[in-house]
Amino acid sequence: MTFGIDDLPVRDELRGKSPYGAPQLDVPVRLNTNENPYPLPDALVERIAERVREAARDLNRYPDRDAVELRTKLAEYLTNTSGHPLDVRNVWAANGSNEVIQQLLQTFGGPGRTAIGFEPSYSMHGLIARGTGTGWISGPRHEDFTIDVPAAKKAIAGHRPDVVFVTTPNNPTGNAVPAETVLALYEAAQAAKPSMVVVDEAYIEFSHGASLLPLLDGRPNLVVSRTMSKAFGAAGLRLGYLAAHPAVVDAVQLVRLPYHLSAVTQATALAALEHTDTLLKYVEQLKTERDRLVAELRAIGYEVTESDANFVQFGRFTDSHATWRKILDRGVLVRDNGVPGWLRVTAGTPEENDAFLDAVREVKKEQHT
Numbered sequence: 001m002t003f004g005i006d007d008l009p010v011r012d013e014l015r016g017k018s019p020y021g022a023p024q025l026d027v028p029v030r031l032n033t034n035e036n037p038y039p040l041p042d043a044l045v046e047r048i049a050e051r052v053r054e055a056a057r058d059l060n061r062y063p064d065r066d067a068v069e070l071r072t073k074l075a076e077y078l079t080n081t082s083g084h085p086l087d088v089r090n091v092w093a094a095n096g097s098n099e100v101i102q103q104l105l106q107t108f109g110g111p112g113r114t115a116i117g118f119e120p121s122y123s124m125h126g127l128i129a130r131g132t133g134t135g136w137i138s139g140p141r142h143e144d145f146t147i148d149v150p151a152a153k154k155a156i157a158g159h160r161p162d163v164v165f166v167t168t169p170n171n172p173t174g175n176a177v178p179a180e181t182v183l184a185l186y187e188a189a190q191a192a193k194p195s196m197v198v199v200d201e202a203y204i205e206f207s208h209g210a211s212l213l214p215l216l217d218g219r220p221n222l223v224v225s226r227t228m229s230k231a232f233g234a235a236g237l238r239l240g241y242l243a244a245h246p247a248v249v250d251a252v253q254l255v256r257l258p259y260h261l262s263a264v265t266q267a268t269a270l271a272a273l274e275h276t277d278t279l280l281k282y283v284e285q286l287k288t289e290r291d292r293l294v295a296e297l298r299a300i301g302y303e304v305t306e307s308d309a310n311f312v313q314f315g316r317f318t319d320s321h322a323t324w325r326k327i328l329d330r331g332v333l334v335r336d337n338g339v340p341g342w343l344r345v346t347a348g349t350p351e352e353n354d355a356f357l358d359a360v361r362e363v364k365k366e367q368h369t
């Protein structure tokens, strides 16, 4: 017998668990991790090289611990796109929004505390909760994957969680959450504890509707988290950020590691933000492709959840994993998120989406023969 994890004195709650991660398989068409399929434009690659070259000279020094220039630019981006005025004091950045969420749970969760999410939703919320010793509560949704507001309010009142997660547009289902729902849950969370409400807007740039950033006004216990991994097409950069009351930004600094955001990351993100218009140009294209996927999947005869994101949830399958495998056998990797009866496909380039649609057409035909 080989020595393994269970032979180590690891924390009890980690025993028997597997690490998070979508399969990174080498197949012709990869539509499984909600990435943007377009490589960065040459002009931006050049600008990143320039910015990183400048930063490289100073790598003997620690980076700006507070990432002031980057946070200022992120605040400008949020203000310009939402119309809701924010400045550097309202914004905090980290290595991906996963790290932002981790810092929030380290600050507001932790041993003896709990967080709630309405599932199915982004599974890392629960996993990061576990990693930070925060108890996890799985809240309810309706059959159509919208949040069941009366049941959610009841769960909040009953469990009195310290952190409430709302993902909009939701991953993996794709549907956006109306502002009234977030407001109702915020009120319930304040009455119960009060607790922090984290609105995860990782996919908001793809939404038909507006960002919920204006809700921050007068709500110091509300946090909106964002990422450059999706709309900005920079998943490899690892840059996530949040917008909130300045007190929240001060609070997360109590748990962040000193110099957590490298000078190279800060320089690269600043270069990307100089090219916001070019990068976001692809968003419109991807929204058109997303809408095409929804329409064509329905035409083929699949059920599709309304999508405000760069991915589409489709079904229903008696054995979704078997269907996932059949699509993979045709060279297309989609995601089985473990939602019984459903699979998720990311909107890719028109050619990738055509390959996916051909594959699922074949699978459908096979099921009828």
Ligand SMILES: Cc1ncc(COP(=O)(O)O)c(C=O)c1O
Pocket (backbone or CB within 6 Å): 033, 034, 095, 096, 097, 098, 099, 122, 167, 171, 200, 202, 203, 226, 227, 228, 229, 235, 238, 239, 240
């Ligand atoms: C809803 C949601 N939030 C956050 C993230 C994390 O993104 P990142 O850490 O790349 O910023 C993802 C990634 O897929 C996501 O789907």
